Amino acid sequence: MNKNHIIGVFDDEDSLMSAVHEVKEKGFEIWEVFTPYPIHEVIEAMGKKTRFTFAAFIYGFLGAAGVLAFMYYTAVIDWPINYGGKPTNAFPSFIVVTIVITILTVTLASLFTFSLRAKIYPGKAYILPDARSTDDKFVMVFDKSKQNSGSGDLESILLKKGAVEVYEKELQPQI
């Protein structure tokens, strides 16, 4: 078995964070960090950004424009009906449906985007280096082949920073 990943297990957020900062300073590349709950510092330290809000805005814009266009087509062009002498293009009373459908579009499209971008979907083969990380452990994973200096160095930094366990493992997708 090719043990190609180094895994550091921490008991709490603070020691994890100090280890993250330390290894980054020493030039090691972190493959991924697994935590039981979202920690903004970790997300920032991993240097990841998301354009989720921008995407949501686009969905909302398209949803609103789409539903207004649809109502205009059906109520004005395709089959205009006289409801008590009101204008067929009754814009104020179209607003209600527009708002609700816009919200629905944003929600559903965002959920699908989330599923796509975070790769969360039914039946996914996932890689979970240490199963305790969804319970109470904070886990840092390093790809051995991408590190410049020796792994022994890395191990001692992790232990010094309060890792309760450091071990090597081959990562395999599970179902």
Add this chain to the structure above:
Amino acid sequence: MYKTEVRGPLILGDKNYRQISSDIIAPIDQPIPNWWKAVFGVSMLATLFGVYAIYTTLVEGIGTWGVNNSVGWGWEIINFVWWIGIGHAGTAFSIFLLILRQKWRTSINRAAEAMTVVAVGCAALFPALHMGRVWMMFYIFPYPNSRGPLWVNFNSPLFWDFIAISAYLLISASFWYFGMVPDFATIRDKTTSKVKRAVYGFFAFGWTGSSREWLRYEALSYVLGGIAAVLVVSVHSIVSTDFAVSVIPGWHTAVFPPYFVVGAIFSGFAMVMTLMIIIRKIYKFQDYVTDSHLNAIAKILIFVSLIMGTAYATEIFMAWYSGSTYEMFTFFKNRITGDYSFQFWAMVVCNAFIPQLFWFKKVRQNLTIAFIISILINVGMWYERFNILITSLSKDYLPSSWTVYSPTWVEIGIYIGTLGMFVAGVLLFFKYIPMIAISEVKSILKVTSINKNEKTNASHE
């Protein structure tokens, strides 16, 4: 972020992360208790009775109901509005409090959202049945059809209602579900049973808790929170336009949308309180749902109750101030006095007066009294809808068409059926889904528990 010490510790009992997961997952791993089976059985019987009543409605028609030409909307619409109101708490709770960064929501939002989904499901049944020929329900979908194509009337509040309710059900269910994904992963990784591992693993969608997942998860929850906050206000406003746009005395008022929204949040929060007291008691979650949580809900209820009282007073004042004979008659001769004065006063007492008892600390701390008050609020909210619907319809402009209304067993049966469905749904939630959002509670452990070392400020907000 501005922080105060008002709330006190949100999690008691010197917990660590592992204990939090085990405590919350415990009911899922334990065998089904006897009380659960008994209550589930009773709720299933109630549901069956409801199914029989629905069968009667479908086979014999709306004629089996007590509604007539004057009172065209009876118990079905009362119950519809009542259930939708209860179904407002989940969104109000998780979303308003998420936007306001209120950390005490974390122990309660899961249950509130579960309740929302079940209650909105119950509510959706009524308008569908009220269509009379429910198998023709697809007529309300605006799709290119072979009838012209004939489109729906986009100016009709009844159509808005259909859109609002279906969107609300879909959105609250997906919001609830995605909140549960990390917790399902926790169960998947902690359980020893192979079946549970496979089932919860399937529903966890391959969640691992990596930083790239959390990044998007957080972004998603804020986008959904921000956008769905509009829904909390819009759904019940739309329901209120079903009434407010018609020219029936007592309905045709501008105060209706805010009045309905506040009423919905009122009944929803009361139901949350009822449920949380039950969950706390039965599952021993006192460490997570602390006295301080219930205290906070009670204080919100006082405030909302004051708004309800103001709304009732406003309606009565406007009836007099408008100088309209019909409005005057409806409020003074048909609500405050008259055939339905009991329902009117039941509403006022349960919603505007009794919750004021929460001003007293002793009442807030006595959970038995708090439980009774929370139930009474929902009784009062039911009477409020009765009061709005029946009094206005039974005696409108034309005395020759005045009539009284009383429900038949079929209408009562459908209501009992939905109560059964609600209880059954909530029980299934108790048993199979973590009742408290595990990952969210873990994220506040550090900032709130007294026992934890105060060395860092782990609040990132």
